[in-house]
Every structure is written in structure tokens, then in C-alpha cells.
Amino acid sequence: MSLFKRVRGVVLFLILAPAIMPAEDKPAADKPNTEKSNPDVIVFKNGDQLTGTLVRGVGDSIIFKSDIVGEVTIPLSKIKELRSNGSFAVLKKDTPATRTNTQTGMVTVDDHTVTLMHPMGQVETVPVSNVAYIIDQSVYDRELEKKAGPLYGWAGTVTGGASFVQSTQHGGTFTAGVKLVRTIPSVPYLQTRNRTIFDLSEAYGKLTTPVIPQTTPPTPDSVVKTSIFHTDVERDQYVSKKFYYLGTLAFDHNFSSGLDLQQIYGAGVGWTPVLDAKQQLDVKGDIHYEKQQFEDSTSNLNLIGASIGEAYKRTLPRSMIFTQTLQFLPAFNEPKAYSANFSTGLAMPVFKKLGMSIAASDSFLNNPSPGFKKNTFQFITGVTYTLP
Known part of the structure; x- marks a missing residue:
């Protein structure tokens, strides 16, 4: 079993474990006490x-x-x-x-x-x-x-999509995503003390095509595989309303770039120059250790680098939400081993907590395994469920 599969298994277990644990009380709505005898x-x-x-x-x-x-x-x-x-x-x-x-x-x-x-x-x-x-x-x-427990105050979305082909060719593509944020205090009118951001996405596909006409002896079917996995956790500790220091952890697997597993562990600072009821813009930077492990082990690297990026969120009419992120990751000890990520998405409510989402992302890796392209572009649509 590859290192990526072991890491992915641990991450998925940590996500699913709370589902079988007793949940904490949900944050009660900020309601006035209506039981008082005297107004x-x-x-x-x-x-x-x-x-x-x-x-x-x-x-x-x-x-x-x-x-x-x-x-x-x-x-x-x-x-x-x-x-x-x-x-x-x-x-x-x-x-x-x-x-x-x-x-x-x-x-x-x-x-x-x-x-x-x-x-x-x-x-x-x-x-x-x-x-x-x-x-x-x-x-x-x-x-x-009350000291907030590990299950308290989380909000976010779960997204999934799938497509299938069953004919001469057969196979399918599956996409899944989880985006969660926990802000303490959870009420918007109190100054934030800390924030935890969790993000996970997976795109997996497999298409099998037989050789036509078949040869003698038979030629094996050709198989085309897609496997792109990403997860990250960020912890922000606020020192004022708009400034905070942060710690980050990220794992990436990209079969399209020959990347078996990329690990990032870093710490840095963040600034929120735009913050109001409709929109929020965060600018972030960190210094990190990065380990890249490829299908071709001769390309493996241990890097000391940085991450410079921004994250923007805006609420549009009809409760639609637009998000956009951009990140550039230079490497100090291997200047050619830089990378970049861009994503944008639109979530639209349909019925109660159900909605639909449209997202596009592009990952650039300047040093993929030999024979692989540097860019990986994805366009994904799916059904979204809002938590809690």
C-alpha cells in the first residue's frame, strides 16, 4: 500500500469518526429570554x-x-x-x-x-x-x-457528484468535497478568538476500453485512471480583529502529475483587509517544510519554502456564495520546485439545505515526474448539503 493510501485512510477515518460519536449540543440561536415574568x-x-x-x-x-x-x-x-x-x-x-x-x-x-x-x-x-x-x-x-469541545461550532458544506458509462467502454467518475469552518466565538458580533478551517476534496475516475477488433492472442483492455486528492487544515489564532497567526497542514496526491504524496507543515501570519456582512478577504503567508514523493522515486524532494496567497468569499443575491483562492508556493532550496494553486466556485441554494455547486481549479507543479504535464485543470459540478 502506498504512503498516499495510508494517509488518505487516516484522514477519512478522522472525518467519519465524529458521525458515530455523541455530538455536542448545537450552538443555540441567540434568542432573548422569553420566560421572564416581568418585561x-x-x-x-x-x-x-x-x-x-x-x-x-x-x-x-x-x-x-x-x-x-x-x-x-x-x-x-x-x-x-x-x-x-x-x-x-x-x-x-x-x-x-x-x-x-x-x-x-x-x-x-x-x-x-x-x-x-x-x-x-x-x-x-x-x-x-x-x-x-x-x-x-x-x-x-x-x-x-464553556470551553469549546472538538465537535462544537462547525459549519460548512458537503458536496458530491458522479457520472457512469456502461457500454463498450465502462467506468465512472466520482467527486466529493468537504469544507468546514469553526469560528470561536460562533456569534458574529463578538470578536473572533480563533478559527479552524478544514478542506478535503477527491476526484477519482476509471474508464476501461477494450481493443477493437480484438487480437489473437487477446490484447488486455486499456484503462485510463484519474486520482486527485487534497486535504488541508489551518488554525488561526487572532491577536486583533484583522490580524492573526496561523499553522497549516496539507496533503496532496495527483496521479495526473505523477505525484504520490506531497506533505506541507507550516506556520505564518494572516490579515483580513476586507470584512463586512457581505464579503471577506484574507491575505496569508507562511514558511513551511514540504516533502514531495513521486511515482518515480528519483524525483523525490525535501523542500524549505513559503506560501503566499489570498482567499475571498462574497454573498450574492438569492443567498448564492462565491469563493475564490489563489496560492503561490516558492521553494528556497530548490528554486525550480515551485507550485501554484487557483480555485473558484459558486454555491446556489435549491431547497432548504440542499443546493448545487459549480467549481473550477487549476494546480500547477513546475517539477512533475518525467513525462507528466505541469498543469491539472478540473471543472466540477455537484450537489451540496449545508451543515449544520
Whole structure:
């Protein structure tokens, strides 16, 4: 058994193992506590009042849900007084939110101050200008107090496709892909502490063609094989809203380039220059060790290199999602052993969590096995299921 097959078997086992393990509780939706006997009350500076439930606060505004007006965003500057009966945590702009320096209690707001009354009777006041977030007790327990387990917070897609031929020629082609992301905290309005990205794709095909007319003695059928496998894991640890350091691990197998197994282990930094509700752009770079093992073992290489790339994601109308990545990998000790990868895709929802996807990718390897081409282009369509 080749080294690639052993590595692929281990990776697939790690993916399928959680399916037979008890799953952790899914992140609960960020919902207000509707079981309180007394509603929360807002008194506006013009004298009007609004009753309902405080959902959360972000910066200089709060999200408030009322049976009369629904869920609305209200600037704190318009509030004369807010009395809440729920349990909340107040996160400050000048203090990192941790389990040791954050407590929960009842929240009140006046013209310029947010007051937190702890269950044991202590009172903490925070100027409105220094409030980063006001979060519900359930969100605090889930995102700050509870340490996230290995199965918590994952989201992403699973894609599959197949085609078959059964005639004089016979065979089939199968494609599969898994893209998962876990961001902690999992709610978008809290600053990200860490992010884990997992990607796996496989394209396998085999077409058998008999010799026509057959010869005597018989000539064996010709077999055309396709086998392209990729998986990578990236762990990002944020030091600010847009900067993070990262660790990467990647495995590649490409029969079309004569590549049995490529292994990459690296560490680097990342920057998110564009981040809003519709789009995100990440620019990344790392220094890594790279081992290339070919079908022709005389071409094997041990490389010290780098990876420079970007990843872009944009939400389009009708909930369509466009993604694009570009990566260049130079090698310092073997300048000719550089490579590059490009991919782009469009995912379109069809019914509930089911959708369809269109993707194209190109892998360039400047030093393939003798007789193999440098470029491998793929165009793939498939059915997509969204997780969770």
C-alpha cells in the first residue's frame, strides 16, 4: 500500500469518526429570554416607553425585541433609562473578554452609564463610551464560560457528484468535497478568538476500453485512471480583529502529475483587509517544510519554502456564495520546485439545505515526474448539503 493510501485512510477515518460519536449540543440561536415574568422597559428621552426584551448590545446601540414593533436597533443616546430583568454580561472595549474578568447580572442604563448588578450584590458601572458588547447569559455561558469541545461550532458544506458509462467502454467518475469552518466565538458580533478551517476534496475516475477488433492472442483492455486528492487544515489564532497567526497542514496526491504524496507543515501570519456582512478577504503567508514523493522515486524532494496567497468569499443575491483562492508556493532550496494553486466556485441554494455547486481549479507543479504535464485543470459540478 502506498504512503498516499495510508494517509488518505487516516484522514477519512478522522472525518467519519465524529458521525458515530455523541455530538455536542448545537450552538443555540441567540434568542432573548422569553420566560421572564416581568418585561424589560425602555424610557426614551422624549418620554415614550417601550416594553419587551433586551436581546444584546453592540457598541453604542442595543437590540430590543417587542411584541409591538418586533426586533429593533436603538442607539443608547436616545435612551433615558433601561431596566432589564434578564442576566447579561457587559464586555468593555479596553478589557479583553475572558472567563476570569467577566461576570453576569442585571443591567440598567441611564443617560451615560451602563450599570451591572451582580447576584452577590456588587455594582459595576461602565461608561457608555466604553461598552463593547452586552451579551445574554446563554451566549456568555456558551462562548466565554464553556470551553469549546472538538465537535462544537462547525459549519460548512458537503458536496458530491458522479457520472457512469456502461457500454463498450465502462467506468465512472466520482467527486466529493468537504469544507468546514469553526469560528470561536460562533456569534458574529463578538470578536473572533480563533478559527479552524478544514478542506478535503477527491476526484477519482476509471474508464476501461477494450481493443477493437480484438487480437489473437487477446490484447488486455486499456484503462485510463484519474486520482486527485487534497486535504488541508489551518488554525488561526487572532491577536486583533484583522490580524492573526496561523499553522497549516496539507496533503496532496495527483496521479495526473505523477505525484504520490506531497506533505506541507507550516506556520505564518494572516490579515483580513476586507470584512463586512457581505464579503471577506484574507491575505496569508507562511514558511513551511514540504516533502514531495513521486511515482518515480528519483524525483523525490525535501523542500524549505513559503506560501503566499489570498482567499475571498462574497454573498450574492438569492443567498448564492462565491469563493475564490489563489496560492503561490516558492521553494528556497530548490528554486525550480515551485507550485501554484487557483480555485473558484459558486454555491446556489435549491431547497432548504440542499443546493448545487459549480467549481473550477487549476494546480500547477513546475517539477512533475518525467513525462507528466505541469498543469491539472478540473471543472466540477455537484450537489451540496449545508451543515449544520
